Amino acid sequence: xxxxxxxxxxxxxxxxxxxxxxxxxxxxxxxxxxxxxxxxxxxxxxxxxxxxxxxxxxxxxxxxxxxxxxxxxxxxxxxxxxxxxxxxxxxxxxxxxxxxxxxxxxxxxxxxxxxxxxxxxxxxxxxxxxxxxxxxxxxxxxxxxxxxxxxxxxxxxxxxxxxxxxxxxxxxxxxxxxxxxxxxxxxxxxxxxxxxxxxxxxxxxxxxxxxxxxxxxxxxxxxxxxxxxxxxxxxxxxxxxxxxxxxxxxxxxxxxxxxxxxxxxxxxxxxxxxxxxxxxxxxxxxxxxxxxxxxxxxxxxxxxxxxxxxxxxxxxxxxxxxxxxxxxxxxxxxxxxxxxxxxxxxxxxxxxxxxxxxxxxxxxxxxxxxxxxxxxxxxxxxxxxxxxxxxxxxxxxxxxxxxxxxxxxxxxxxxxxxxxxxxxxxxxxxxxxxxxxxxxxxxxxxxxxxxxxxxxxxxxxxxxxxxxxxxxxxxxxxxxxxxxxxxxxx
Amino acid sequence: xxxxxxxxxxxxxxxxxxxxxxxxxxxxxxxxxxxxxxxxxxxxxxxxxxxxxxxxxxxxxxxxxxxxxxxxxxxxxxxxxxxxxxxxxxxxxxxxxxxxxxxxxxxxxxxxxxxxxxxxxxxxxxxxxxxxxxxxxxxxxxxxxxxxxxxxxxxxxxxxxxxxxxxxxxxxxxxxxxxxxxxxxxxxxxxxxxxxxxxxxxxxxxxxxxxxxxxxxxxxxxxxxxxxxxxxxxxxxxxxxxxxxxxxxxxxxxxxxxxxxxxxxxxxxxxxxxxxxxxxxxxxxxxxxxxxxxxxxxxxxxxxxxxxxxxxxxxxxxxxxxxxxxxxxxxxxxxxxxxxxxxxxxxxxxxxxxxxxxxxxxxxxxxxxxxxxxxxxxxxxxxxxxxxxxxxxxxxxxxxxxxxxxxxxxxxxxxxxxxxxxxxxxxxxxxxxxxxxxxxxxxxxxxxxxxxxxxxxxxxxxxxxxxxxxxxxxxxxxxxxxxxxxxxxx
Numbered sequence: 001x002x003x004x005x006x007x008x009x010x011x012x013x014x015x016x017x018x019x020x021x022x023x024x025x026x027x028x029x030x031x032x033x034x035x036x037x038x039x040x041x042x043x044x045x046x047x048x049x050x051x052x053x054x055x056x057x058x059x060x061x062x063x064x065x066x067x068x069x070x071x072x073x074x075x076x077x078x079x080x081x082x083x084x085x086x087x088x089x090x091x092x093x094x095x096x097x098x099x100x101x102x103x104x105x106x107x108x109x110x111x112x113x114x115x116x117x118x119x120x121x122x123x124x125x126x127x128x129x130x131x132x133x134x135x136x137x138x139x140x141x142x143x144x145x146x147x148x149x150x151x152x153x154x155x156x157x158x159x160x161x162x163x164x165x166x167x168x169x170x171x172x173x174x175x176x177x178x179x180x181x182x183x184x185x186x187x188x189x190x191x192x193x194x195x196x197x198x199x200x201x202x203x204x205x206x207x208x209x210x211x212x213x214x215x216x217x218x219x220x221x222x223x224x225x226x227x228x229x230x231x232x233x234x235x236x237x238x239x240x241x242x243x244x245x246x247x248x249x250x251x252x253x254x255x256x257x258x259x260x261x262x263x264x265x266x267x268x269x270x271x272x273x274x275x276x277x278x279x280x281x282x283x284x285x286x287x288x289x290x291x292x293x294x295x296x297x298x299x300x301x302x303x304x305x306x307x308x309x310x311x312x313x314x315x316x317x318x319x320x321x322x323x324x325x326x327x328x329x330x331x332x333x334x335x336x337x338x339x340x341x342x343x344x345x346x347x348x349x350x351x352x353x354x355x356x357x358x359x360x361x362x363x364x365x366x367x368x369x370x371x372x373x374x375x376x377x378x379x380x381x382x383x384x385x386x387x388x389x390x391x392x393x394x395x396x397x398x399x400x401x402x403x404x405x406x407x408x409x410x411x412x413x414x415x416x417x418x419x420x421x422x423x424x425x426x427x428x429x430x431x432x433x434x435x436x437x438x439x440x441x442x443x444x445x446x447x448x449x450x451x452x453x454x455x456x457x458x459x460x461x462x463x464x465x466x467x468x469x470x471x472x473x474x475x476x477x478x479x480x481x482x483x484x485x486x487x488x489x490x
Numbered sequence: 491x492x493x494x495x496x497x498x499x500x501x502x503x504x505x506x507x508x509x510x511x512x513x514x515x516x517x518x519x520x521x522x523x524x525x526x527x528x529x530x531x532x533x534x535x536x537x538x539x540x541x542x543x544x545x546x547x548x549x550x551x552x553x554x555x556x557x558x559x560x561x562x563x564x565x566x567x568x569x570x571x572x573x574x575x576x577x578x579x580x581x582x583x584x585x586x587x588x589x590x591x592x593x594x595x596x597x598x599x600x601x602x603x604x605x606x607x608x609x610x611x612x613x614x615x616x617x618x619x620x621x622x623x624x625x626x627x628x629x630x631x632x633x634x635x636x637x638x639x640x641x642x643x644x645x646x647x648x649x650x651x652x653x654x655x656x657x658x659x660x661x662x663x664x665x666x667x668x669x670x671x672x673x674x675x676x677x678x679x680x681x682x683x684x685x686x687x688x689x690x691x692x693x694x695x696x697x698x699x700x701x702x703x704x705x706x707x708x709x710x711x712x713x714x715x716x717x718x719x720x721x722x723x724x725x726x727x728x729x730x731x732x733x734x735x736x737x738x739x740x741x742x743x744x745x746x747x748x749x750x751x752x753x754x755x756x757x758x759x760x761x762x763x764x765x766x767x768x769x770x771x772x773x774x775x776x777x778x779x780x781x782x783x784x785x786x787x788x789x790x791x792x793x794x795x796x797x798x799x800x801x802x803x804x805x806x807x808x809x810x811x812x813x814x815x816x817x818x819x820x821x822x823x824x825x826x827x828x829x830x831x832x833x834x835x836x837x838x839x840x841x842x843x844x845x846x847x848x849x850x851x852x853x854x855x856x857x858x859x860x861x862x863x864x865x866x867x868x869x870x871x872x873x874x875x876x877x878x879x880x881x882x883x884x885x886x887x888x889x890x891x892x893x894x895x896x897x898x899x900x901x902x903x904x905x906x907x908x909x910x911x912x913x914x915x916x917x918x919x920x921x922x923x924x925x926x927x928x929x930x931x932x933x934x935x936x937x938x939x940x941x942x943x944x945x946x947x948x949x950x951x952x953x954x955x956x957x958x959x960x961x962x963x964x965x966x967x968x969x970x971x972x973x974x975x976x977x978x979x980x
Binding site: 016019148172183186215320322324347381382 | 493495501502504505506507509532550634638662669672673676677678679703704716719737796798809810812813814815838871872928
């Protein structure tokens with residue numbers, strides 16, 4: 001049975017008009033105000049003849065007006081393509097063409113990129129938010145309901161090979177993701193979710209969606225800055241924050257001997273397996289860090305630690321959210337507890353598929369299950385442990401080596417700030433692990449190798465060590481291991 | 491798109507096995523234990539060849555083993571018919587036949603009723619819980635998933651005329667009801683919901699379903715007793731309780747000058763419009779009473795006050811839960827704010843229809859909207875005010891009189907404990923309002939009428955006053971106005 005729900009933002013503005021929806025620096029916008037602003041922008045978009053058949057792309061920063069535009073697009077029921085700021089204009093133009101976007105909404109800061117996009121694709125209209133604001137208002141019939149089956153957003157993900165694929169996220173995917181999270185983390189009247197992750201990633205967009213469903217304010221940051229974040233986390237204003245390993249690390253460093261405000265009840269940690277020393281340091285400091293597992297295709301977290309396990313199940317990503325399921329598969333068979341295999345996931349939060357990619361859809365979906373390409377295992381109680389991206393796996397002399405395991409050991413060294421491990425071609429072993437280190441000291445390689453002995457099997461000890469000023473990360477601060485070797489080849 | 495979710499109880503037992511699911515006197519049952527018990531009973535039921543095609547009825551008290559049986563039936567995916575204890579065997583036999591139940595599960599206390607049912611219907615198997623427990627176990631394949639479209643429960647409701655109708659409640663209806671409630675009331679780790687309402691009513695069953703979805707313990711009472719309830723509400727163990735006007739009234743009386751424990755964050759008040767003096771007395775005592783509106787057909791509350799409105803919007807039932815909608819209709823047209831009309835409701839929590847009642851379904855459903863038969867209005871901000879059951883409306887000389895309005899005034903009299911008002915045939919006016927009073931004093935009628943003057947228009951003042959020892963109520967303590975006149979005719 002197709003499920004329709006009341007127009008999300010309209011319903012929220014009706015139910016709790018005066019609650020704050022959005023906080024940004026000193027600005028506070030209520031749900032009623034957010035809805036009024038979104039309707040105004042949707043009326044201006046309607047003057048461009050944008051209708052529910054269309055796809056519209058956005059290249060926008062984490063700012064209140066971006067949130068307004070995103071809701072305006074939902075009010076028009078168009079599909080929204082979220083462009084990553086770090087892409088080259090050529091990459092952006094590809095996503096615009098692949099999604100058949102008719103309009104790109106951007107801002108002045110990106111004028112260089114949009115000019116190049118214009119040169120590459122003469123068909124697409126490009127408007128800045130400022131230009132939109134001077135358009136006339138065309139009256140619109142406001143939607144009473146949203147269908148959970150309709151596509152809401154498209155976010156491109158890059159595999160290791162081939163062109164990026166557009167992940168289709170329905171209104172239902174967002175709804176179920178938010179509900180699954182609420183059944184694990186709960187919903188409290190005083191909740192405020194700090195969003196310092198990009199809105200063009202699912203980690204950011206999912207916070208906005210939860211805000212509407214829960215009637216909860218989002219505190220928006222234009223970008224992550226540890227000093228501002230720590231100040232907020234110590235102010236008592238924030239109860240939940242989404243972080244990745246690198247940002248959690250930076251918060252920890254900044255905090256030093258200080259503590260977070262006790263109102264902070266969850267640091268939701270996603271974006272890849274977290275090194276154990278980091279998690280232990282958090283527990284020691286009384287920071288309630290909840291490891292989780294998810295991706296664009298699962299519309300954010302689909303596996304997360306429960307409150308009662310956050311201190312005892314260190315290293316695990318937890319169990320599935322209530323509406324979701326996980327299995328570990330190897331050679332087409334379900335693995336026993338503790339056996340490693342590919343993680344496959346199922347649930348109403350999982351994407352309905354990739355746009356225009358029959359081949360990838362066939363490969364990734366089977367009987368309603370989605371193949372993540374990640375390697376992991378579940379323990380006897382069903383807790384998930386994520387090892388690594390399958391594509392990051394290093395096979396050395398027939399042995400499987402998970403970079404995350406080696407990185408974890410390296411990071412536990414007191415002088416190492418960040419570490420990335422990748423496989424390098426080797427005549428004897430096929431591949432061998434090599435390490436990229438961020439540190440304020442030049443530690444001799446043999447000293448580091450010695451440090452790893454006893455902690456790692458011999459074949460896992462990095463054969464070479466490179467000191468670099470920073471590691472390649474995506475806009476969510478996720479480590480991009482496949483780009484590590486570029487640091488020495490260039 | 492059909493939505494399936496993981497087998498509810500199995501998933502909960504996997505996610506949080508050690509959390510308490512059920513508390514009853516000194517007994518505590520965890521989710522893992524509840525699941526193991528339910529599977530055991532489902533294996534015993536399987537030995538009776540009960541399969542997912544079947545309908546099974548229960549005539550059971552509020553006890554832990556009842557909860558186990560209800561979950562065992564869900565594990566078998568049979569439809570469960572909930573028999574009200576207060577029905578006559580003839581009424582029960584009707585519901586069994588209408589639903590084509592193949593089995594009735596009961597207990598020794600109801601042996602008199604079940605013997606009569608057996609005489610009326612030789613086809614149905616009748617087993618007590620005790621008898622079930624000695625059956626052999628047949629192995630079963632445990633369901634991985636539940637479809638939200640499948641029928642879970644059937645509860646019969648009586649209109650004022652005709653035979654009772656079986657309301658079909660799907661797994662999805664229960665799911666959406668629970669989710670809607672959580673998006674309004676929130677979910678806290680320390681929540682414990684006190685269930686002193688019958689499990690055979692939607693008010694009770696819906697608490698059990700929330701327990702599974704939220705991972706929240708239910709404190710079960712065999713029946714409502716004010717002294718036990720007040721003790722629990724003062725112990726700090728309880729955070730939420732479902733009440734109706736009469737039970738809230740009795741709690742208030744029992745409390746006298748004492749207070750509830752501050753952990754009690756919501757007294758969820760349903761089962762009909764509440765008299766204002768009661769609500770005001772609660773607010774005065776700092777009791778967080780949340781008026782709500784719902785019925786069997788909406789799978790419990792579908793409109794409820796939000797936390798921030800519970801103290802300021804006294805008398806209103808609130809706004810719809812997030813997934814639901816309401817409208818007020820008169821003569822086929824949508825009413826303006828403050829205009830009275832029939833309340834119609836929509837949402838994925840609304841029943842898919844009545845069993846075997848094509849006529850009633852046609853009458854009650856239109857374009858996905860369900861006609862409640864209740865009269866009410868919304869104010870300028872969209873808060874719902876429920877006046878009365880349309881069927882209880884008294885039309886006197888062409889004027890509409892809502893019994894609840896008169897009862898409210900009567901109850902505000904210091905010597906009146908309970909009041910019920912109904913229309914009595916009158917040659918001049920068609921109908922006139924008469925009052926039934928529970929009091930420890932015989933107040934002269936003219937004194938009461940005088941008390942009403944100034945508070946009520948003349949045509950609303952009860953023409954006659956009857957003092958009775960108790961008012962007719964159903965098993966949820968809801969006032970049955972249509973049975974008031976029986977008190978003087980018999």
